[in-house]
Amino acid sequence: MPPRLYLGNGSLQVMGISLENSTVRVVGPDIDMVESISTDYAAIGTWGGQGWGLSDEGPYILSQEYNELVLSGCGLSIELLIPDPQVDQVINTCGAMCSPSDRDNECREQPKSPRCGKCSGLGCCQVPVAVGRVAYKARLIKTLQDPIVITNYSVFISEQDIDECKLPDKCYGSCTNIPGKYICECPRGTSGDPSIPNGCVKPYASHTDIAERMIITLEELEKATNNFDKSCELGGGGHGIVHKGILSTQHVVAIKKSKIVIQREIDDFLNEVAILSQMNHRNIVKLLGCCLETEVPLLVYEFISNATLYNQLRVEAPISIHWKDRLRIVVKLLGPLHICTHSLQCQ
The missing domain is CATH 3.30.200.20 (Phosphorylase Kinase; domain 1)
Incomplete structure (x- = not known):
């Protein structure tokens, strides 16, 4: 396996460096949402910052030009905020309705359909990261009273309009691109690790x-x-x-x-x-x-x-x-x- 380059404490893996654009492309984890005891918010999480080994003084800040906030789930809305000692500043928000499982099934079978090509609020939503910073806060809000919907969701910041399935060495199985992520699975009737060559075998x-x-x-x-x-x-x-x-x-x-x-x-x-x-x-x-x-x-x-x-x-x-x-x-x-x-x- 070739050597890999990471930023901070290892949370962000470097995938590419552009001297022309003065940018570094990275892959990082989802925003870790922690259930809140507050009645106003269902969960609260953070992205970046000192917890990831990134200094507040830079030199790395998230590009507001290339990235989006994505929420995948049902009956939820998300707020993206800039942390402030006085009052956190909300810079964008979006909401998602309907059944995420129905949408996931459709996107697996028809990944290029108009409804799956963009998170428009049905099963998921996405909005631009309006301001570039080193760290952000995220607040999750329930829009439905059903307590089950909170158990199946994800929140992450993703580069806009990147089809990971077209990138080399990403997936050696069946690849389905979805906004902000991709699904790499072994073909039907096989199992194993689809991220490596010849990693999918029959049971x-x-x-x-x-x-x-x-x-x-x-x-x-x-x-x-x-x-x-x-x-x-x-x-x-x-x-x-x-x-x-x-x-x-x-x-x-x-x-x-x-x-x-x-x-x-x-x-x-x-x-x-x-x-x-x-x-x-x-x-x-x-x-x-x-x-x-x-x-x-x-x-x-x-x-x-x-x-x-x-x-x-x-x-x-x-x-x-x-x-x-x-x-x-x-x-x-x-x-x-x-x-x-x-x-x-x-x-």
Whole structure:
């Protein structure tokens, strides 16, 4: 992952710097609204200032030319204020009515519809930030008596008219742009992390589903390995042996024959099938199928020549790998490891 630049105490991530406009584009959190004990306001929050590590003397102030205040919710209005020791000054306000869930569904299906292209007060509202400052206050007001509406809302300051879905490396799944934000989701039928390449995968299939889709018969594997002859062994360890074989389709494969016999470990073995059957990454050996006819299941992988990575790194190969290449290998491994730990939740 490339290094990232932050302002203040790390609340604002720098996304771009323009010397021509003397501006810095940043991404920051929503305005943290705290429920108020006052009868006049439902919640009160702050944006920027010393709480974010920004000095009152600058040099960074929010641009009134490029930014807007956005409220997403229902039966609410928002006031944006400049903090003052005497009396806080209201600089803009807007209100939102109707059902936000209905609007969200419409905007997911028709994100370019006129009603979704701008927050006009139906489900959300947006108004310019009229005065540039380092810090602001926000006051949320309930316009309906229903106590439930207060639980589902967000308040934030956003750059005007930016379609984040068109920016590179923002979303590798299904992206829907909404005013001030964007929704990045994995396509229907998949799950995982849509913010990284190949981060969306199909959900785990059951063992039965996997067997039906990837089953390879024991007879086929016995023919491929000459009844698992010792001359076909590629290596092994305490957990099992790997054989080289040639299937009837003339595909050269590696067959993992585990020594495990405990039911719990067999379940873990099948879980490996469930995980690897969903993986599709250039740096992960592809699982071609499995055999469930034996006491312990067999896994069939694509055959990779030149021994194992372990052998290469331990200088058992004819030529030692240079440290520059070793570091490159580590970087290449981080991609599939990230997908495994964050998208598939494998252990």
